[in-house]
Amino acid sequence: xxxxxxxxTALSRSVQGLIxxxxxxxxxxxxxxLFDESGFQPGLxxxxxxxxxxxxxxxxxxxxxxxxxxxxxxLMDVETGSLRKxxxxxxxxxxxxxxxxxxxxxxxxxxRNYGLGCTQxxxxxxxxxxxxxxxxxxxRAA
Numbered sequence: 560x561x562x563x564x565x566x567x568t569a570l571s572r573s574v575q576g577l578i579x580x581x582x583x584x585x586x587x588x589x590x591x592x593l594f595d596e597s598g599f600q601p602g603l604x605x606x607x608x609x610x611x612x613x614x615x616x617x618x619x620x621x622x623x624x625x626x627x628x629x630x631x632x633x634l635m636d637v638e639t640g641s642l643r644k645x646x647x648x649x650x651x652x653x654x655x656x657x658x659x660x661x662x663x664x665x666x667x668x669x670x671r672n673y674g675l676g677c678t679q680x681x682x683x684x685x686x687x688x689x690x691x692x693x694x695x696x697x698x699r700a701a
Contacts, residue, residue, distance in 0.1 A: 570595045570602030578609055587611040592619050593666055600669060607673055614676035616693065617666055621681045624659060628652065 570591060577587065587606050593599040593615070606613045628647045635642050645651075663679060670677035678696045680689055 569597070570599055571597060571605060574602040574605045578605065584610045585612065586614065588614045588616055590616045590618065592623075593617050593662070599666065603669065603673070603675065607675070614693065614697065615666065615670055615678070616689075617663070617677070617679045618682045619663075619679075621683055624656075624681070626652070626655070 570589070570593070574589075589603065589606070591599070595602070603613065603615070629649065629652065631644070631646050633642055633644050666679065667677055669675070676693070676697045678689075678693045680692060684692070
């Protein structure tokens with residue numbers, strides 16, 4: 560299923576679209592940042608329940624992993640276009656990094672617990688390197 564730029568992440572809705580269009584079960588590669596307000600688990604659960612062989616490719620912008628923001632800033636959600644003015648303190652920045660790493664870990668834990676392949680990578684990686692990384696991750700999971 561394809562996600563339209565400028566709209567919110569809705570993994571469950573995308574997976575439902577795939578399920579309704581696909582008669583056969585097979586491999587499903589989910590490419591997303593998995594920042595879904597409803598949680599990423601329901602969408603991945605649907606793939607598992609339908610017996611798809613799933614692999615999660617979680618991409619993130621390097622600036623999401625380590626934003627160099629302090630002071631008064633205006634943040635824009637690139638999916639919705641909404642703007643928010645915030646004051647970022649060192650404490651806020653540390654808490655954000657803790658939450659970001661926690662989210663990454665929860666994706667790894669989910670995939671490991673349910674037998675899904677999982678590759679996490681910055682979006683700046685070269686395509687060939689990304690494919691090699693996915694193949695290595697798939698080899699470890701097998």
